[in-house]
Amino acid sequence: MTLALVGGTHRTVPLDLRERLAFSAEQTADALARFRDRFPGREGVLLSTCNRVELYAAGAPDAPAPDAADIVAFLAECRGLDATQLEPVLSRERDEAVVRHLFAVAAGLDSMVLGEPQILAQVKQAWTLAQENRTAGPVTGGMFQGALRAAKRVATETGLGRQRVSIPSVAVADFASGVFERFDDKRVLLIGAGKMAAETLRYLREAGARDVTIVNRTAGRAVELAARLGARPGRFDRLAAELVTADLVVSTTGASDPVVTLDLFAAVETRREGRPLVVLDLAVPRDFDPRIGTRSGVWLYSVDDLAAACDANRRSRQREMPAALAIVDEETRRFMGDLHHRSTAPVIERLRAGWSETGDAELERLFRRLPHLADADRDEIRQAFDRYAAKLLHPPLVSLRDESRSGSPHGLLDALKRLFDLDD
Amino acid sequence: MAEFVAGISVVCFAASYAVALACEALRPALRSGVRGIAMLGFAAAGLLAHTLFLVWRAATEPSIPLSSPFDWYLLAAWLLAAGSLWLTITQPRTPVGLFVLPVVLMLVGAAQLSSRQPFPQSPATQIWGAIHGMFNLAASVAVLLGAVAGGMWLIQAGRLARKRAPVQGFRMPSLERLAHVTSRTPGIAAWTAAAGFVSGIVLNAVNRQRGLLETVPWNDPVVVRMAAVVVWLVTADALVHAARRRAEGPRAAAWLALASAAVLSASMLWGVFGATRHGMPPPASPAAASSGPATAGHEDSP
Known part of the structure; x- marks a missing residue:
């Protein structure tokens, strides 16, 4: 799974350019429709507020998230701007940094007024628009759900948004x-x-x-x-x-x-x-x-x-920043662990299927040799085989899950593929 | 079940209230929802244990239920603890427990120092004894509530005068609401204390007239200090009433509420440690008197 983000905020994009880059709800829907055509098989969510325009993209191993340059060109095309104007002012992030950024944005940590709550509604709206325009998917879905959870935790576990500042x-x-x-x-x-x-x-x-x-x-x-x-x-x-x-x-x-x-x-x-x-x-x-x-x-x-x-x-809000960032970090690690673990699913499926196929073949052979076995006995033997396979599979699956917490478990996946002769 | 309830002690609910108070004190530093839940949990557990303790005493004491100085203090503490819990649930952003629970703990402490012997009563004066106790209880609770509100008013007014934003997690009720309490409790306290005093006089007079129980001399310290408390509370109410339409009125009411609590506390301390004939058993017969030593009495209700 790959994640990409290209976007600009009040800190990086001058106001006049930000005004031209901003998307209304209708323009967002139109842009997402174009995204679907331009980057088939990828997921995309466009967040546009008065202070930021950000495009979040996700892709699977066979169709990775678009390159930053492609996204910049896409945004420029959607708004009728020159991509060379946007190149120097838009920031780019990949993978874990994308998640951390979105979680911080949803919690109001990247807002002009630190901790302002309106951004959360805007994040939700961006996600809803992506769902309506069929550019959302399981990866961005999990990521935006995680963002809402992180924002909620920051709001309840810190005093970031409680103090008024106007x-x-x-x-x-x-x-x-x-x-x-x-x-x-x-x-x-x-x-x-x-x-x-x-x-x-x-x-x-x-x-x-x-x-x-x-x-x-x-x-x-x-x-x-x-x-x-x-x-x-x-x-x-x-x-x-x-x-x-x-x-x-x-x-x-x-x-x-x-x-x-x-x-x-x-x-x-x-x-x-x-x-x-x-x-x-x-x-x-x-x-x-x-x-x-x-x-x-x-x-x-x-x-x-x-x-x-x-x-x-x-100042009081600023003092809450370390606690808020710690929550964002924790939620980011949690999401990335889930994401990495999810990427192991195809290998696990193939492993299970291979074992199940071998087990079924052995059982058929056994049942042919022992035709006198009653149906109940055959079921018992089948269940014993299943339990045996599940117990043998358990340690490698636990190792995969643990390894996923600290990053994509490429080494273990390769080892499993080679050990059990699993084709890609 | 009965064994479990019988095993509940004063320490059980006092410790629960103390932990709830500690959780409340951590409010500005620890804003996790866990703190609030822990605070509510300990306060509710304390109140439940407190209730079961009083119910058990009422059910098992051979005399009239809850008629000892010990019970009287615990009843006053129970009323304040219940009020504190209710306010904490209905107004979770206000640190009510921080102000009320110390008073609850002080009342529990006073109970521990008080006699557990029920006030002796005869069927003829039982009703007057109950009226006397209930009015005094209401007066004391009103004074203590007024003092809590008065203290909160002064803190809130100090914050507003210094033009400081409220401390996070420590939002006090508005001056308007607090002034509403401090302006009404003096009247309630004054009239219930006066009614308690008058009912005490009637009770004493009936005892004296019928020669039923030990009568309290009119110059007994408890009569003097009760009269002083009533005079103070009526004066305080009059002063609050006089200042009602003045800009200084709410501040004066807040200080008077605190002063009333100080007068009441002094009276209670005098009650706990001073000697009196109030609430003493009937005079022993000469034969009984010669068989055992006479004991100095303690009186505990204000």
Whole structure:
């Protein structure tokens, strides 16, 4: 069995070339159909995401996996590109390195954001497309199943994907959720219409937030954004009143001076009756006077605070890398052992068939000499022969299996072929 | 089966709880699912052994079931252990056991230091004795739960104030949920403790009036400290209520919950080691008194 991989990622392929190399679902199906015609008898899976395009190929001894140069030419042809453009930026792997790479990719270890979980769904989708287009087979099947298992183990046995690393997700999941148990009974106030407001609101919606008010200096912009995000537009001149009723504020204005000063907040504070207030000040320069964060019951987080938490989470993910790589290595060894063992199947089959043929011939001769034997006696003798053959075969099969764990057992296979006169 | 149940000792379930606590403490360092399963397994095994132990004692003790100071502490520990297990199952990401199991182990330790002799009771006052014990039990459990929630509130608030992301595998409940507990337990504790105190007075008065059992002098240390605990809990509840609509309210409630637990613990320690006439057997006849030495009594429920 041979495995090959040719592909490029955000690390190796420039964005403009990556955009042209990327495959949509329809283009992937078309490419797989071409693969079937171009490389008959081989298996192929095409993984295409916004950050990577990779073609995994597998072949049997009589039809080995295509050469890297052929795969590069194939990819270039599918996307109408010049192969010489792709040659220097696409990486190539063979056999065990292919498996290790796929397992690492599925576990998010090769992603731009370390440990991000979306890649697993994309790997599954690539495998499904290959099945639908009949380019998947037993080798890639086993390899992709192994990839899913490795990814699952990395997700459950390490903390790689548990820590959030984007500012809006950290703001909501690590800080706002630390203060509030639920969001469906909370009032969310968005001040300004900055880019991060919509993203933060998306996470808040996922957490259950329903009651959202948007205020903006430009009333029209607030109305437009409110309509787009399913929120209620508020008036900027009523900001103090909105702050009295709000439980969580996301502020993203482009103002050069604080929008909520300490004096303004002090006037609001007494009317809030001690309810806690979470402020996610995502504006630069800041919209809230930082001294507001020292008031009791106020949990104020600036972009820098959240970015620091994101960095800490990233470092935490990095610390999980050795454990994650150990799992990938273990699963790779396991898969390669199975694969090598599977490659011994034809020799074992021939060996069994040869022994069975010889045994049957000897039994026939014996039964002809002893015609008085009853059917039950003949069955007993047949079973004894089978058991004898199985016991004799057991040690070499165990040796083959053990040898498979550390690589393809060519030496043992050759010895078996020569010892038992097994033809290829 | 009966032999097996009879063989269960306090050490069995205390050791199970201790191992479960160790598994919980390893949570940030060891994120394998095996750790969680081991933690749950030991906590469940401990609770099962604890339950069987109490059932066996209730079934085999000649007096009213579970009426000794020893049983009282074990019942309080059982309630907290059961609550801890339930919360661990329903909220597996929260390290509830890390906070509750030490309290459970302390209660088991207090039980070991306490008398296993049932409180003497007559049929006429049995119901008052049960009411007295149950209210005191409810008050103590409420105080301890409030303290656990208060401690967790302060840790979570400290993390949020320092603007740190949560430690992996160590996600605390939200301040809102913890404040909900710390704001309600003082009221429950105050009123159940007051009811326990009043029912104790009634019990004592009935005994005194009918000359049934040993009565407790009104200036007995147990009466004084129980009164002090009730006064403290009612005051704490009033303070929590007063701070309810203030921004400092949840923090004040958290500290008051911890203070209440400290007052209760001091009261329990006094109960374990102090002398009292509470819960002592009826006075012996002169003939009986001359035949054996008088013993100093221990009283153990708060």
